[in-house]
Amino acid sequence: MSVTETTVDGIPTLFARREDGQYAGGIVFRVGWADETLAVRGLTHLVEHLALHGVAARDVHHNGETHALHTHLYASGTAEQVVRVLNGVCAALCDLPVDRLETEKEVLRAEARGRGGAGSSMAGMRHGARGHGLSSYAELGLANVDAGLTVMWANEAFSRDNAVLWLSGESMPEGLSLTLPEGERQSLPPVTDVLGPTPAYYLDGSEDVVHVTAVVPRSCRAMLFTELLSRALFADLRQRDGLGYSASATYRVRDAEHAVVAVVADCLPERRGAAVGAVVDTLARLRWGSVPADELEEVRAAALAAVATSRTLPHTGLPARALEMLLGREPDDPAVLEDELRAVTADDVRAAAEDFHATALAQVPELGLEWAGWAAAPVSSDTAVDGTGYASLAADGPTLVVGDDGLTLRSDRGRSTVHFDRVAAMLAYADGGRSLLGEDGFHVAVEPTLLALDEDVVARIDAAVDPARVVRRPAREAASLPRPAGHSPEAAGPPAGQGAGEPLAPSSPLLRRLWRAARGR
Amino acid sequence: MSSPVPPPRFDLAESFPETGEPAARAAQDLPGALALLTARRPRGGAEYGVALDALAAADGLDEPLDRHLAEHPDDTEARVVRAARVVRRAWELRGTEPGAQVGAERFDAFFALLARAEQDLVRVVVAEPADTAAWGLRLSTARGLALGTSEAGRRWRHLRAADAHDVRAQREYLQHLTPKWGGDWGRVDAFVGEVTAAAAPGSAEWALVPYAALTRWYDDHRAEGTSAMRWPEVVTGLDAAEQSFLAAPTPSRYEAVLAHTDFAVALGLAGKRGRSAAHFAQLGPSLAPGTWALGADHRSDLENIRASALAEGRRR
Numbered sequence: 001m002s003v004t005e006t007t008v009d010g011i012p013t014l015f016a017r018r019e020d021g022q023y024a025g026g027i028v029f030r031v032g033w034a035d036e037t038l039a040v041r042g043l044t045h046l047v048e049h050l051a052l053h054g055v056a057a058r059d060v061h062h063n064g065e066t067h068a069l070h071t072h073l074y075a076s077g078t079a080e081q082v083v084r085v086l087n088g089v090c091a092a093l094c095d096l097p098v099d100r101l102e103t104e105k106e107v108l109r110a111e112a113r114g115r116g117g118a119g120s121s122m123a124g125m126r127h128g129a130r131g132h133g134l135s136s137y138a139e140l141g142l143a144n145v146d147a148g149l150t151v152m153w154a155n156e157a158f159s160r161d162n163a164v165l166w167l168s169g170e171s172m173p174e175g176l177s178l179t180l181p182e183g184e185r186q187s188l189p190p191v192t193d194v195l196g197p198t199p200a201y202y203l204d205g206s207e208d209v210v211h212v213t214a215v216v217p218r219s220c221r222a223m224l225f226t227e228l229l230s231r232a233l234f235a236d237l238r239q240r241d242g243l244g245y246s247a248s249a250t251y252r253v254r255d256a257e258h259a260v261v262a263v264v265a266d267c268l269p270e271r272r273g274a275a276v277g278a279v280v281d282t283l284a285r286l287r288w289g290s291v292p293a294d295e296l297e298e299v300r301a302a303a304l305a306a307v308a309t310s311r312t313l314p315h316t317g318l319p320a321r322a323l324e325m326l327l328g329r330e331p332d333d334p335a336v337l338e339d340e341l342r343a344v345t346a347d348d349v350r351a352a353a354e355d356f357h358a359t360a361l362a363q364v365p366e367l368g369l370e371w372a373g374w375a376a377a378p379v380s381s382d383t384a385v386d387g388t389g390y391a392s393l394a395a396d397g398p399t400l401v402v403g404d405d406g407l408t409l410r411s412d413r414g415r416s417t418v419h420f421d422r423v424a425a426m427l428a429y430a431d432g433g434r435s436l437l438g439e440d441g442f443h444v445a446v447e448p449t450l451l452a453l454d455e456d457v458v459a460r461i462d463a464a465v466d467p468a469r470v471v472r473r474p475a476r477e478a479a480s481l482p483r484p485a486g487h488s489p490e491a492a493g494p495p496a497g498q499g500a501g502e503p504l505a506p507s508s509p510l511l512r513r514l515w516r517a518a519r520g521r
Numbered sequence: 522m523s524s525p526v527p528p529p530r531f532d533l534a535e536s537f538p539e540t541g542e543p544a545a546r547a548a549q550d551l552p553g554a555l556a557l558l559t560a561r562r563p564r565g566g567a568e569y570g571v572a573l574d575a576l577a578a579a580d581g582l583d584e585p586l587d588r589h590l591a592e593h594p595d596d597t598e599a600r601v602v603r604a605a606r607v608v609r610r611a612w613e614l615r616g617t618e619p620g621a622q623v624g625a626e627r628f629d630a631f632f633a634l635l636a637r638a639e640q641d642l643v644r645v646v647v648a649e650p651a652d653t654a655a656w657g658l659r660l661s662t663a664r665g666l667a668l669g670t671s672e673a674g675r676r677w678r679h680l681r682a683a684d685a686h687d688v689r690a691q692r693e694y695l696q697h698l699t700p701k702w703g704g705d706w707g708r709v710d711a712f713v714g715e716v717t718a719a720a721a722p723g724s725a726e727w728a729l730v731p732y733a734a735l736t737r738w739y740d741d742h743r744a745e746g747t748s749a750m751r752w753p754e755v756v757t758g759l760d761a762a763e764q765s766f767l768a769a770p771t772p773s774r775y776e777a778v779l780a781h782t783d784f785a786v787a788l789g790l791a792g793k794r795g796r797s798a799a800h801f802a803q804l805g806p807s808l809a810p811g812t813w814a815l816g817a818d819h820r821s822d823l824e825n826i827r828a829s830a831l832a833e834g835r836r837r
Contacts, residue, residue: 241675273671277663281643289647371636371666372643 003314003321003331009090009178013165014322016315023169025082026074026319027089027178030326031157034068034189038129038425038437039469040149042108042139044071047154049104050096055088068132069188069255070323071158079173086165090178093158098147105142112139122213125202125377126361128194128441129424132254137437140425144471159183164322168315185326188255194440195377199360201369202377208244208272210279211363212263214356218253220303220340225352226251226261227299229286233265236282243271243278253320256329261356272365280372283360286353291346303341307334380414381442390451394484400444400451402460407436407444416442420464431475432458433482436465449481526828531810533775534575540568540775544575551585555598567775570689573654577605597645601654604641608658611635611665617814635662646679656680657690664697670704673697688725688776691716692732692811701740709733717762723769728780730762731787735815738790743817750790759787763796782809786816789823797823798830805831 004015011027036043048064048071055062062075062085075085124136160180167173216222226249233247247265254260263283267275310317311334321331361377362369370376387403398411406419418438427435434446446453446461462470534541540561547554558576561569576582586603590596611634615623623631639662645655656679663673677694680687691712698704698712713733720726734755742749749755763784771777785800816823 241678243675271671273669274675277668277672277675281647284643285647287647288644367668367672371632371639371662371668373636373640 003318006172008165008167008176009180010160010182011163011165011178011180012325013167014318014325015166015172016168016318017170018168018313018315019170021170022076023079023082023167023173024074024076024315025086025165025167025169025173026072026322027086027163027165028319028322028326029071029073029158029163030069030186031071031162032067032069033134034131035157035186036134036141037469038134038137038141039144039471040141040153041134041137041425042142043145043150043153044157045108045139046101046104046142046145046150047071047093047096047158048073049107050098050100050150051089051092051154051158053100053104054092054097055085060085068135070326072319072323074319079169080175082167082169083173083175087175087177090180093154094179094181096147096151096154098150101145101147101150105145108139108142121204122211122361122363124441125363126195126213126215127192128439129437130439131189131192133192133194133441140427140471143473155181156183157186162186162326164325166318166322168318188327191255192439195361197375199357199362199369199374200377201362201364201374202379203366203368204363205365208267208269208275208365209363210263210265210267210275210365212279212283212360214261214358214360215254215258216261216352216355216359218257218259219352220337221344221348221352222259222261222355223251223303224296224299224341224344225286225349225356227302228291228295228349229261229263229282229353229356231295231299232282232285233263233279236285237265237267237275237278241274241278243267243275253323256324256327267365273367276364276367276369279362280369283353283357287350287357291349293346296344296346296349300341300344304338307337307341310334381408381417381440383417383419384408384410384415385417385419388454390453390457392484393450393452397450397484400446400453402457404464407446407461409444416444418442418444420461421466423465423469426461426465426470427473428462428470429473429476431481433476434458434461436461445482447482450484526824526831527806529808529813529827530806531808531813532575533571533778533807536778536807537568537571537775540571541575543572544579547576547579547582547585551582551589551599555589555596555602558602559598567688567773569654570657571775573602573605574609576602577609582606595648597649597652597655600641600645601652601658604638604645604655604658607634607638607641608661608665611638612661615665632666635665638662639666650679651683653680653684653687653690656683657687657693660690660693660697664693664702667702670697670702670708673702685719686724686726688728688773688779691726691729692779695729695733695736699736699740706737709737717765720765721769722765723771724766725771725773725776725780727762727766728783730758731783732812734759735783735787735790735812739815739817747790747792747819750787751792756791756793759784759791759793763788778804778807779809779812782807782812785827786812786823789826790816790819794826797826798833801827801830802833 006013006015031044033041033044045066048066051073052062052064060075060077060081064073065071073089075082121136124133127133129137158180159182161183162185163180165178230249233249237243237247238245244265244267249261249263252260252262263279265275265279324331362374368376385401385403385406385408387401390400390402392399398409401408401410406417408415408417418436422439424437424439432448436444446458530536534544543554543557546557558569558572561572583606586599589599590603593599611631614627614634615631638658642655642659642662645652646659656676659676660673663676673694680690695709695712696702698708700706713729716726716729734750738749766780766784771780781800781804785797785804788800789797
């Protein structure tokens with residue numbers, strides 16, 4: 001059995017026969033939240049929700065998922081049910097039920113509340129408030145999104161030329177009518193880096209968890225390394241040291257060339273330091289310790305079994321293969337994959353551990369990691385603007401400098417600078433407060449209740465910031481406005497990164513059009 | 522006319538010349554010296570520890586060790602020696618002043634040296650998880666780097682799993698448990714109780730009782746004279762520990778120096794001059810420098826006890 005490539009209504013299509021009587025199908029689009037800007041963060045997710053709303057069918061298993069680089073809408077059941085969902089999704093994408101817009105925004109807000117944010121600041125620390133870094137940020141752009149923008153995004157990004165369809169069943173199902181607009185395959189958003197030297201760490205005492213991520217070349221050795229690391233973390237932190245409940249590592253494809261390996265280890269509050277130390281030691285064990293032959297063989301056997309499954313049940317790998325097509329990567333040949341897996345040696349695992357170490361970023365609840373030779377990730381801007389200074393209304397609060405090119409907020413603990421031409425988003429509250437998030441992840445809050453501002457300061461800032469980056473917010477209740485005591489720029493903002501590099505141009509033709517459109521509105 | 526009292530001999534390698542053999546050989550033959558050191562296993566055992574100290578203090582070994590490790594990166598023995606040298610240099614650089622008197626620059630250099638040692642030590646313990654010498658050094662680096670009692674406890678448990686009776690490591694871990702390093706005296710007492718509950722008669726581990734009492738007195742009460750060393754609960758503890766310590770010969774001559782020094786100083790400060798003198802007499806010229814330093818302003822009194830003990834010994 002194998003996978004057949006064909007075309008349905010102009011959409012590249014993968015079909016795999018299956019003999020269990022079931023049908024399944026999905027459409028994968030090459031658009032995700034990494035294609036958005038912070039000012040419209042949530043737009044893709046909103047389109048996904050609207051696309052599925054119209055086809056709600058309680059008798060069919062169906063769902064939608066929005067990821068960094070792709071959005072996946074899928075269903076399973078009988079041939080008729082799958083066809084009904086896919087046809088409905090495409091019809092909805094062509095004629096979005098925008099009367100549902102505000103309701104779906106509420107649904108998305110509720111979904112976000114339930115999702116939580118453990119470890120979520122890591123991508124922002126690495127990439128800033130753009131591209132892959134946007135996963136660290138709430139869908140705050142939803143407030144900005146109106147029907148026109150949503151329809152335009154759907155037309156541009158959810159086109160047949162930016163999609164791959166996959167289907168599985170006894171035969172190609174009849175009755176598909178997948179009318180999608182013509183378009184173009186979206187280029188990938190640039191991968192930004194605001195982190196500086198790695199391995200790096202930052203402190204976040206808000207949770208009893210150690211997180212470590214690294215960006216590694218996609219490879220069999222990295223996959224087996226991740227499995228061995230996961231086992232080692234569980235064995236060391238939970239079984240041997242009893243430091244916490246869960247400790248594991250996962251391997252997630254990021255794009256055609258790279259994967260993200262992510263470590264998560266929770267701990268008891270009083271064992272934070274030990275958890276940090278144990279994670280350091282376990283990572284070192286994979287770099288320099290012995291790789292037990294039996295463990296390597298076990299994880300290899302599991303990986304080979306997964307390849308064997310994809311051979312005998314090719315439909316199980318269809319969504320991943322559709323994504324690979326959209327990412328521009330040739331599908332893996334199972335025979336080649338098996339050969340590569342069989343060839344991985346203990347030295348290869350150690351080399352993969354070195355790859356991991358070289359780009360690692362850790363979030364630790366205490367201690368930091370300078371003692372282990374890791375660099376402190378930047379938590380203070382490396383640039384400042386010249387301009388007019390505004391004192392804090394509190395005795396020791398941060399002061400604001402407003403320049404022609406940006407803002408700098410200074411406190412005893414450091415400074416945050418946002419340049420006007422690098423604003424990822426500015427929250428503009430009707431009460432006069434402004435919160436500027438730079439593309440490098442730094443944040444400056446301009447609060448009339450905290451600073452002795454001139455009357456025209458806010459107007460000057462508004463005039464300097466690209467309207468496409470402004471998110472309008474209603475006035476906050478008087479009781480929830482910030483007060484001078486106990487406020488600090490670092491405590492208030494989302495993850496901070498380092499101000500570096502060139503201003504990021506809109507990352508794709510799609511976004512360039514979006515910017516132009518937003519400016520014109 | 523009586524002969525002068527011999528000056529204290531703090532260097533154990535001087536008292537026990539065989540432990541200085543690896544250091545003596547290292548300049549000419551580093552691999553041979555490392556082999557001699559390895560022969561003094563078990564790692565962390567007293568003789569090994571003394572020999573390692575001597576290598577840590579020897580001149581001119583940094584470059585040879587770097588070269589050796591560049592050629593033999595998996596030589597954990599060489600890595601332990603290099604780390605021990607860096608840890609020693611770090612603490613020498615820091616000095617013994619209170620933290621507030623150590624400038625930021627010196628602290629930065631101190632931390633950088635300890636972090637450098639950590640790089641070698643973590644590599645040793647992942648290759649040889651039962652290397653108690655490396656874990657013992659990691660207790661020292663953890664204290665200097667202020668990694669806190671949680672991480673120190675993890676390191677101690679690793680060490681204990683390999684050797685629960687490592688006297689030097691016990692002392693290092695006890696320091697972590699003091700208020701000065703983030704612990705409290707209740708945890709110190711519990712730890713001393715845990716160690717002595719498993720200690721054999723004659724073991725130097727019994728000296729953890731006077732060592733803890735001296736540490737507490739030094740940290741909290743030395744400005745008040747020696748009265749805190751005479752509190753009934755302190756004296757009762759010293760009495761019982763001394764009795765157990767003297768109940769059998771101490772297996773390690775090197776650890777005996779530590780233990781007798783602890784008892785000599787603690788009992789001296791507690792006003793038990795006769796029993797203090799007996800321990801000084803056992804020590805002869807040898808003294809453990811760390812505990813001797815804890816005698817603080819009372820060292821001249823302790824020197825008198827020591828002098829009389831050694832003079833008495835010579836008259837016999």
